[in-house]
Structures are given as structure tokens and as C-alpha cells.
Amino acid sequence: MTQSRRWEGLLFVAPFLFVYSAILIFPLLRGLWLSLFRIELFGPGHFIGFGNYERLFGDPIFQQSLINTFLVTLMIVPPLTVIALALALALNRAGRTAAFIRGIFFSSAVLSVTIVTLIWRFVLAPDAGLLGEIWKSLGWEPLPFLSDVHLVLPALAITTIWWSVGFPMLLFLAGLQQIPQDMYEAAALDRASRWTTFSRITLPSLKRTLILVVMLQTAAQLQMFGQSQLLTAGGPSGASRTAVLFLFESAFGRWELGYASAAAEVLFLIILAVTLTQYWATGQMRVGGRGRAG
Template identity: 45%
Template sequence: MSVMASKSSVGLRASRPAHALFVLPFLTVYVLLLLWPLAKGWFISFHDHDLLSNDSFFVGFQNYRELIEDDVFHQVVWNTIRFVLFSVPVFVGLSLMLALALNRPGKLAAFLRAVFFCASVFSVTLITLVWQLALMPERGLVAQASAAAGIPQLPWLTSDLLALPTLALVTVWWIIGLPMMLFLSALQQIPSDVYEAAALDNASRWRTLTHVTLPALKRTVALVAVIEVIRQFQVFPQIMLMTNGGPNNTTRPIVQFIYEQAFMQLSLGYATAASQVLLAVMLVGVSVQMWLERREAAQGARR
């Protein structure tokens, strides 16, 4: 038996280098599409790189110093953070409520699930065109409905105060389907025995929701929050098409700033430095979100 065991262990040790061949395709794609662009981006951010002439000069931290002194960059960072603060809580709360409401059998619930999810597969061009027509002053659907109800018309896309929240609501309407489906999937993973036990204890619907359903969804809430923080920090196309960063730069996000610096000002080094700042902000946002979730989970476990 010992001889057979030693032979098998020798065979396993001998085959370990061959096991690397199974992960080699993944590692190759991972390095080429993630690690190499990340390293290349850091390298370019320390250079004055002209995209048109392809000339590059090492400038050290000059690009980052200029970003610190750039008032426009300060504003676009604040715009992006505000957009995340507007949209992410709505994404989490509204998608959870929709999932709870539509997590039931029947053709109507299935139809409504399909309706909410189908909006997320539409192109951003179509979505922005529809909402631009709906929010058009005086002749748009929203303006006509406001006039019929006797409500004063609001400058949804031309007001410094209303433009960014309006874009956040449009974004939520557009892609609410994905987080809703994640919550629906998590709800269907909860064992029915738990609800049967709650029913035997004469637990009310509210008590069942707060003591059974929501605790079982903590991981999904954290997952949806992290996904949406990452996605909304990268907001760009709907803002570019609907307001182009206006009015008065109050809706211009970081990604649009990076695009303009790279492809309009042809300053690739400066744009790359801004993209590295965006990466750092995203990492901070995700880290804070995960820390809060872990802290809440730890407090719940102590209780």
C-alpha cells in the first residue's frame, strides 16, 4: 500500500507543471487585457504624451500636480461622486422593492419582469433620444402632462440643480432590470421551509420580511451596491448625449473629462493621469462600501 501511495504521490507531483497549461489561456488573456493596460496606463501618466505626434517626454508627477490645481477636474470629480450618491441608493432600494413585488408566480408578474429587464438591453442612443423627446420644453410628454395637471414646468436638463438628478433617474429607469434580476435570483434561493416555519409561528408579513428575507439578502445587497458603484463611477454616454456636460459643467463626469483630454486636446498623458485618479476613487468607494457591509454583518453576528 505504501509503495502504491508513493507512486501516486510521485505521479501527482510530476503532473503539476502540466496543470498550469489549463490556466495558461486565462492568465494570458488576464495579463494582456488587464495587467498590461494597467501598467501601461501608469507609465503613460508620468509622461507628456502627444497623441497626434506620438512624442513622449517623462515629466514625473507633473500631470498629477496639474490635476490637483485644475478647477474643472475638481468639479467633474464632484459631479461623478454626486451622480453615484444619487443613483446607487435608488438602484439598491428600488430594485429590491421590485424584486419583492414580482417574486411570485403568474403571467402578470412574468410579464412585468420582462418589461423591466428589457429596458436594460436597449442602446443608450435610443434611451437618450426617447428621454430627450419626453423632457423637451413645452412640447415634451412631461411638459404636456405638467401643463394638464396645472404644475409649473421645470427645466429638467437645463437647470444647474435638476440636470444631474434627472440624468440619474434616467439611468435608473434604463438599467434597473439587472439588479432586479439579481435580487430575484437571490429570493428564489431562500428555502421555502424558512417561510413555512415563520408562518407556523404566526409571523406577520413585515416581521417575515425584516427577520427572514432581508437578512438572507445581505450578500446580494452588498453585491448589487458594489456593482452599481463601479458602473456609475464610469457614467458617460447618456450624459454626453443628453447634456454634453452642461449646463455650466454641472453634469460633466470624469470619463467625459478623460475623453476630451485624450481625443480632443490630444493630451494622452494628462488624460491617463485622470483615469488613474478615477481608478483610485472607484477603489476607495468600493472599499468603503465593503467595509460598511462587513461592519454591519459583524454587529449583526454579535447580536
């Protein structure tokens, strides 16, 4: 009877396992195999072992793309988390007005990356963009956000924060609505200040949601592609070329599928390492917190 139930359970999950393996597991293993070959899109390849990886780690363009990826991730994740939490705190109330404003902030999340980059190209363009016109009306020289090596990554970060803030805001709203109201009532009876209530009740109760938002956004921004490719094409002088844009250019610009697969595998390992490090660090924080509480 137990063996029969096991087979029934396997039959129920078999469709999911098949699709999961076809979409994720097989491409991962296939990419790992391709990374060991020098192969172009058209034509036979030949086995070179770890030659693509040796070439990759000596490639200054790939190294710069990794630096750009980490920098833009650091520019996005902390501000995005703070802004989303602040919006959730401000809009965590009943009423049509709050619901309407929540809809406005979430509306950008449903836009495609093409529309988002088109909007922000009109905003950031120094000659006829919105910010350029505002700068001119104030008597200032418009800033070349998309053509200055020092401004292009902040421009990508601002664009991404505007586009991505809706989803983490909803996650924080869901977390806030799970906090028991009697805790706030007890704090009010004790005449606790707003900061004390936030730091002692709200923030600790949102710890899991906060960790989830940071981990999801970190993994997402390490895979940034559309903004860099459509808004700046990796320029100027590669200052906004991300790791995914690098492997895209390698695969479909120079037709080096093996080399691009090696870059994809390295990026996968980096994302996995960062995610596991974040998970381990948050686990250590929880253990430390329990120890102090004990």
C-alpha cells in the same frame, strides 16, 4: 506527478490569463506609464514625472467632475437598490403575468445607452417632451431638466435608474428563490406580520445579494459616461460633467493623452478605494453580527 498537474493547470488557465493581461493588466500599466509624460495623440512626448497629477489636483474642472460623479452616484445607488428589491418582492411568484412583467422591467437593460438617452431626451425636453406636455396640460411651466444646473443631475439619475433597474431586480429574484420556504411557513404559524417576516427573514437572507448589488452599482455609476456625454454633453456649465467625460474630453478633445491617463489612474484608485471600503464595512457588519449573536 504533482508538478505535472501544476503545469497542466497552468496550461488550462493560460488562455484566460493571456486575454486578461492583454485587456486589463497591460492597459492599466500602460496608462500609468503614459500619465508620467506630457504626450499628445500625434507627436513625441517627454517625461514630466508627477506633473500631470499636480496639475490635475489643481484643476477646478476635474474637481467639479469628481463632485458631480459622487453626487449622481448617491442619487442613483440607494433608490435603484430599493426599487429593484421592491420589484423583486412584488414579482417573486409563478405565473405568466409575473414573468411578462419581469420581462418588461428587464427589457430596458438590453438597450444601448444611445437609445436610452434618445428616449429620455424626448421625455425630458421642455418644449415638446412628454413631461413638458404633461406640465402644460396641468397649467404648469415645463421644467428645463437638461438645461438647469440644479435639475440636470437628478435627470441623469432618473434616466440611469430606468435603464439599470432590470439587472439588480434579477439578482434579488435569484436571492429570494434561494430562501427556504419552510422559514416562511414557520413565520406564518407564529402569525408574524409581513414587516416582521421581511425584516427577520427576507432581508437577512438577502444580505449578500444586497451587498453585491450596491458594490456593482457603485462601481458602475462612478464610471458614468454615455448618459452625460449624449444627453447633456456635460452641460450646462459643466454641471453634469462626470470624471470619465472629463478624461474623454482631455484625451480626444484636447489630445492630452498623458493628462487623461493621470485622470484615469486617479479615478481607478477612487473606485478601488470605495469598493474596498464597502467590502471592509460589510465585513465589519458580519463580524459585529456574529459577536452579538454569540
